[in-house]
């Protein structure tokens with residue numbers, strides 16, 4: 307069907323869309339009925355489930371619940387920018403009794419596990435070390451349920467802010483219990499009572515006010531209230547969550563972050579969700595596969611095995627998987643490879659699905675008049691910077707009728723397949739601390755794809771912002 311005809315049909319259904327805008331599944335189905343087509347919406351998760359079924363595999367819990375063992379809670383820290391998420395994660399990292407004894411230096415691998423020692427009871431807790439609701443929602447959007455408990459950080463001298471509300475909305479939508487950390491109580495003008503007051507409006511009523519949410523006053527920099535916060539996390543886990551996993555089934559879990567390491571090749575931090583991951587396992591993570599050559603914890607120690615809720619670095623994959631990708635261990639290398647191949651093929655098909663013309667930042671004007679959307683591909687040297695850049699770009703204020711969309715992001719150099727994707731979909735490609743491979747450069751030059759390189763985030767932001775602003779100038 308012609309786009310114009312579809313737009314008209316949609317208009318009759320009461321939907322105002324433009325030809326290049328995407329519509330939701332429900333609208334698509336209504337549209338199908340209107341033009342007498344049977345439209346089936348297949349979600350990527352359904353497609354993947356079908357793919358795994360052809361190999362007699364399922365992603366999920368298996369086995370007799372009686373065999374399950376208790377596992378540590380997995381915690382994500384969320385909250386408004388500058389309210390102290392990073393500082394709090396750093397402070398909590400240093401409460402690890404085991405690491406302190408071993409004198410281990412922790413490295414950033416995207417997640418870490420600490421062992422608490424409260425009332426002479428040693429209990430582990432896992433923290434996802436990439437704060438922010440963007441990574442939380444990105445994972446959730448990809449079907450990965452990682453977080454058991456959200457710690458919502460609110461600065462006592464600042465109060466509830468827009469991202470505080472966003473974060474708690476996301477947590478509530480995912481039905482994840484919230485523990486509120488009222489941070490910066492050391493600061494002059496800190497008013498922890500006011501935070502409790504403000505949050506009642508959002509359904510978070512403190513226990514001391516008769517509600518069921520635990521609020522803990524902390525100072526990440528002065529290291530105040532940390533034990534109380536850890537206790538609150540464990541109490542919340544014990545009170546409302548039944549955290550157990552089968553340690554005996556085939557190991558499965560989620561990729562927390564991935565990067566290309568100069569010496570070791572692709573390295574992925576994964577969170578084991580069930581089963582016991584071991585060195586030598588055949589693994590498929592997203593569209594990457596391989597043999598687990600080594601397992602490393604956040605102190606760089608080699609592990610023989612990783613139990614549920616353990617974040618661990620996996621070395622031995624053939625390529626870098628994306629955050630939110632699920633991983634499975636399979637019987638044979640061959641199966642891992644076949645699953646990975648099929649997933650790669652699917653990604654390529656999706657990329658080739660639409661062929662449209664190219665734009666560049668310079669001629670955004672005309673292109674956006676038509677599309678009202680600027681598509682970006684972000685490639686970078688590690689998933690942390692890629693996420694940070696995406697997060698920052700998404701904060702650029704654009705007018706209501708123009709949208710900025712990241713259609714693909716990844717770790718590593720800009721490849722030919724990135725440029726292929728850019729050709730298909732009016733895209734500007736951003737390389738952060740990475741360059742384009744030879745073939746990719748050639749193709750980009752030939753086809754006029756706008757590829758830009760940055761090594762400082764704010765420069766990327768400034769350029770995109772300026773381009774959008776230029777376009778947003780009033781027309782004379």
Ligand code: GDP
Pocket residue numbers: 385386387388389390391392393394437489490491492493524525526527528
């Ligand atoms: P994020 O954006 O939420 O990750 O916030 P950061 O952890 O980067 O903290 C933002 C700023 O607040 C930094 O300058 C921190 O030093 C400061 N900060 C964080 N926690 C505390 C605290 O407990 N007390 C004080 N006085 N400052 C804090």
